[in-house]
Amino acid sequence: MTTTPETDLAVAAAGLVKTFGAQRAVATVDLEVRRGEVFGVLGPNGAGKTTMLKMLATLLPIDGGEASIFGVDVRRQPHMVRQLVGVTGQYASVDENLTGRENLWLFGRLLGLSSSRASATAGELLERFGLSDAADKRISAFSGGMRRRLDLAASLISRPPLIFLDEPTTGLDPRTRGQMWDTIRDLVRDGSTVLLTTQYLDEADQLADRVAVIDRGRKVAEGTPDELKTSVGSSTLQLRMSQPVDTEHAAVVVRRVLSEEPVLTPEAGGLNVALVDANHAAEVLIALRQSGLSIASATVQKPTLDEVFMAITGHGAEDESTDLTLEVPA
Amino acid sequence: MTTIAPSQPARTALDLAPHPTLRDTVDQTLAMAWRAVKKMQRNFEQMFDVTIQPLLFTAMFAYIFGGAVAGDVDSYLPVIIPGLIGQTILTACVATGVQLREDMDKGVFDRFKSLPIARIAPLAGPALADMLRYFIATVLTFGVGIAMGYRPDALGLVAAIVLAVFAGWSIAWIFTWFGTVGRSAQGVQGISLMVMFPLTFLSNAFVPTDTMPTWLRTFADINPVSHVISAIRDLATDGQVTTDVAWAVLGCAAVVAIFLPLSVRSYSRKM
Numbered sequence: 001m002t003t004t005p006e007t008d009l010a011v012a013a014a015g016l017v018k019t020f021g022a023q024r025a026v027a028t029v030d031l032e033v034r035r036g037e038v039f040g041v042l043g044p045n046g047a048g049k050t051t052m053l054k055m056l057a058t059l060l061p062i063d064g065g066e067a068s069i070f071g072v073d074v075r076r077q078p079h080m081v082r083q084l085v086g087v088t089g090q091y092a093s094v095d096e097n098l099t100g101r102e103n104l105w106l107f108g109r110l111l112g113l114s115s116s117r118a119s120a121t122a123g124e125l126l127e128r129f130g131l132s133d134a135a136d137k138r139i140s141a142f143s144g145g146m147r148r149r150l151d152l153a154a155s156l157i158s159r160p161p162l163i164f165l166d167e168p169t170t171g172l173d174p175r176t177r178g179q180m181w182d183t184i185r186d187l188v189r190d191g192s193t194v195l196l197t198t199q200y201l202d203e204a205d206q207l208a209d210r211v212a213v214i215d216r217g218r219k220v221a222e223g224t225p226d227e228l229k230t231s232v233g234s235s236t237l238q239l240r241m242s243q244p245v246d247t248e249h250a251a252v253v254v255r256r257v258l259s260e261e262p263v264l265t266p267e268a269g270g271l272n273v274a275l276v277d278a279n280h281a282a283e284v285l286i287a288l289r290q291s292g293l294s295i296a297s298a299t300v301q302k303p304t305l306d307e308v309f310m311a312i313t314g315h316g317a318e319d320e321s322t323d324l325t326l327e328v329p330a
Numbered sequence: 331m332t333t334i335a336p337s338q339p340a341r342t343a344l345d346l347a348p349h350p351t352l353r354d355t356v357d358q359t360l361a362m363a364w365r366a367v368k369k370m371q372r373n374f375e376q377m378f379d380v381t382i383q384p385l386l387f388t389a390m391f392a393y394i395f396g397g398a399v400a401g402d403v404d405s406y407l408p409v410i411i412p413g414l415i416g417q418t419i420l421t422a423c424v425a426t427g428v429q430l431r432e433d434m435d436k437g438v439f440d441r442f443k444s445l446p447i448a449r450i451a452p453l454a455g456p457a458l459a460d461m462l463r464y465f466i467a468t469v470l471t472f473g474v475g476i477a478m479g480y481r482p483d484a485l486g487l488v489a490a491i492v493l494a495v496f497a498g499w500s501i502a503w504i505f506t507w508f509g510t511v512g513r514s515a516q517g518v519q520g521i522s523l524m525v526m527f528p529l530t531f532l533s534n535a536f537v538p539t540d541t542m543p544t545w546l547r548t549f550a551d552i553n554p555v556s557h558v559i560s561a562i563r564d565l566a567t568d569g570q571v572t573t574d575v576a577w578a579v580l581g582c583a584a585v586v587a588i589f590l591p592l593s594v595r596s597y598s599r600k601m
């Protein structure tokens with residue numbers, strides 16, 4: 001038995017690298033997660049979120065850099081790291097051939113619980129996650145949301161101090177999503193540290209104390225959700241002109257009123273502009289009216305992940321055509 | 331879902347085990363074997379190769395080749411029954427590797443890998459459970475043989491069954507290794523069959539080796555499968571513990587000594 005060194009960091013990673021063939025899925029990412037916080041990793045499809053989490057969870061070999069969990073080196077002491085981390089992957093990792101109860105019992109046994117303790121723990125967790133009624137059904141008969149919950153329950157059997165959640169709410173309906181958020185908040189209240197990945201800014205906003213934005217394997221921004229949002233304005237005004245030919249003229253008006261550069265959208269007659277204050281929308285609308293420009297629609301929206309990306313990286317989240325070697329400010 | 335969780339100790343320094351103990355490893359292997367048995371119960375079609383196949387093959391082989399190889403069916407039975415046991419067990423071993431590969435592609439293996447368990451447990455558990463399959467196949471083949479007129483030595487029969495199951499468990503590590511190395515279940519199946527056919531047919535399973543050309547006979551004579559089959563013949567038919575029994579046990583032990591570490595290593599590498 002060894003004792004882990006005292007450290008305030010639940011996760012400390014420096015220069016993490018993972019290469020698949022010629023592709024750098026994770027390219028020199030630094031990450032520090034403090035004890036007791038919810039840390040969100042935000043990024044679009046293919047950004048490298050899962051790959052990074054898997055390296056930290058000892059599920060993928062680390063190609064470069066250093067990582068430690070509560071001061072325990074991930075590469076050198078994988079067995080110790082596995083005792084500290086509960087992993088809920090992007091795709092439910094439970095056994096299709098077994099029932100919910102059997103799954104939790106099996107994982108409990110593997111974690112060293114006696115048969116009766118494993119049964120008791122399985123029962124408690126099924127109850128807590130609202131799965132008691134379905135407990136004895138096979139997983140193949142579970143809905144996506146139920147699988148997700150069972151998967152999270154399985155990660156909590158040994159009450160690990162650090163929990164990894166890879167896109168915990170992707171594919172969940174709004175109600176189940178809210179429940180998942182509540183569960184995550186409960187975990188943190190009970191002293192766990194949570195590292196979660198998400199594609200949704202609002203999820204990071206709701207849950208995370210701090211957020212890292214990653215794109216194409218690189219960390220492009222880090223801060224509190226509020227800091228991130230301020231970097232793109234608190235919201236976005238989306239305009240659509242009745243006459244697409246008016247778009248250029250409208251852009252000039254917007255620029256004059258807000259001193260902000262509007263972004264033309266792909267559909268005809270559309271333009272978006274960041275608003276520091278949602279109330280400035282009215283001034284834009286009045287100015288357009290005075291210039292004799294007619295709008296088809298106007299909406300004020302909170303910033304989306306796409307806009308955060310646009311602002312931070314200079315390219316859209318879905319924009320695959322941009323040069324891959326593009327260096328972006330961290 | 332929102333009820334308060336049992337409060338968690340605010341852990342600052344934890345006592346962590348650097349490695350799983352032997353005791354843990356055994357418990358974890360048994361838990362994984364339990365899972366494999368559940369899987370067998372719930373996917374019974376996966377048992378066809380050790381139930382229906384030996385029934386059909388035994389009857390077919392005995393009647394088709396009996397007259398040609400040994401003059402009549404009765405005198406062929408002591409040759410073909412142990413041969414078929416060897417062949418059926420090898421087929422079952424191939425399934426062990428292929429099913430492991432299929433299983434490893436499933437999400438639940440990500441969890442097994444993320445748990446602080448011995449890396450050998452997810453491999454040794456199914457290997458242990460599959461001994462049930464070799465047992466069923468061996469008993470059924472002997473059963474059909476006896477129904478057709480084969481008269482083995484009672485005590486020797488028990489010893490032969492034990493040896494057959496042990497041989498199955500040992501040889502399965504070759505295919506377990508293919509399972510951990512291969513990229514897809516089909517790939518594993520392909521390689522496994524390529525290895526299984528020579529092991530089965532370049533042996534004394536169906537015909538005596540002395541009619542084979544020398545180069546072939548050399549291979550057939552050192553083939554561990556030949557020794558296992560000879561040992562089963564000696565035990566079951568004559569009730570005798572011969573040197574072939576020792577060679578069979580030694581050969582199986584060598585296979586395990588080589589392929590078990592290889593399998594565990596390649597499984598841990600893939601993490």
Ligand SMILES: Nc1ncnc2c1ncn2[C@@H]1O[C@H](COP(=O)(O)OP(=O)(O)OP(=O)(O)O)[C@@H](O)[C@H]1O
Nearest residue numbers: 020025043044045046047048049050051052090199
């Ligand atoms: N096993 C693998 N072999 C080859 N390439 C891989 C492998 N796993 C991931 N990649 C590649 O690495 C990149 C990052 O993938 P990753 O799954 O980490 O992204 P992600 O941020 O989790 O995306 P998503 O939101 O879609 O889950 C992708 O371009 C992906 O194609």
Ligand SMILES: [Mg+2]
Nearest residue numbers: 049050051090
């Ligand atoms: Mg992912």
